[in-house]
Amino acid sequence: MVAFLAALPAIFSAVGQVSELFDVGKKVIEEVTGEPSSSVHPEDLKREYENLPPDQQEVFVNRMRAELDLYTAITHRLEQQGGRIDAGTLNAIPERQRGAIAKMRMTTRPWAVRWMVIAVVFPPLATVATNLLLSIYNALDAAFAEHPNQIALIALDGVLNDLYTNMIGWAAGVIMTYMGMREVGKAVGQKDSVSVADITGSVGGFVSSVKNIFGK
Structure with a gap:
């Protein structure tokens, strides 16, 4: 008592x-x-x-x-x-540094995901754009140059392909995890902030689930 x-x-x-x-x-x-x-x-x-x-x-x-x-x-x-x-803690930190800390805490995850998107998208797009420019150059070179000097197109094979293949799996995993968790949060009506219910569903929810499993 x-x-x-x-x-x-x-x-x-x-x-x-x-x-x-x-x-x-x-x-x-x-x-x-x-x-x-x-x-x-x-x-x-x-x-x-x-x-x-x-x-x-x-x-x-x-x-x-x-x-x-x-x-x-x-x-x-x-x-x-x-x-x-x-x-x-905040009062002990100069105002300018407080702003930098706040910005870092709020933007680190979006910043990391943005770089993962760039890592996935940029190599193939850069390759396509470069090869397009090379193709135009080769066509003009073949048509007007007295001594044509063709430039080979870039191919994502060999070492470049291995590097990209090894990187894209990790980058895609980061992107899918971040975006997937955000969509789950929106679907259940939760904001970006973390709550007890987000993580565990509270003790009551856990106990109810156990009772349902064992039929008690």
């Missing part, structure tokens, strides 16, 4: 600070009561919790503790991968 009550401040503090956890809390209320939640603010959610019977309050707290632990684990993992940029 003590642990049950001790978890409440942390849960509602997190719900008040993270809108995503507030949405999760509303879904948990709906699952516990079987009725839609009418909460608009975290205070409303807390009042809804206080109006629940003791057994439903315990279910709510246990579920929210699991969701909070999950959110904390995911956030920690993302911070390890991308670094934490908070107000204190």
Whole structure:
């Protein structure tokens, strides 16, 4: 009982600070009561919790503790991968460098994908354009030159073909992964930002899936 009550401040503090956890809390209320939640603010959610019977309050707290632990684990993992940029960090960095950091964080992936597109498209297009120019030159050279000097067309074979073949697989993989994940996000109505639901579908969704598998 003590642990049950001790978890409440942390849960509602997190719900008040993270809108995503507030949405999760509303879904948990709906699952516990079987009725839609009418909460608009975290205070409303807390009042809804206080109006629940003791057994439903315990279910709510246990579920929210699991969701909070999950959110904390995911956030920690993302911070390890991308670094934490908070107000204190930004204030310690000169304004010009802050802009450079923000631009780098927002544009690195599109920049990398753009270069992969260039890597895939540029070699064959460059070859076709160069051979077109060479063909025009050879035609003019054959028609008007006293001593024609034909230039051989470029062929993507041998070493050039091997280099291109080795590169295109990796480049195409990067492009397809990036664009495919963006389209999946759009299809499910999610923005580019990462959320708990994007990564795991939340604890509730996982538990429901397991129950469906085993028919319980």
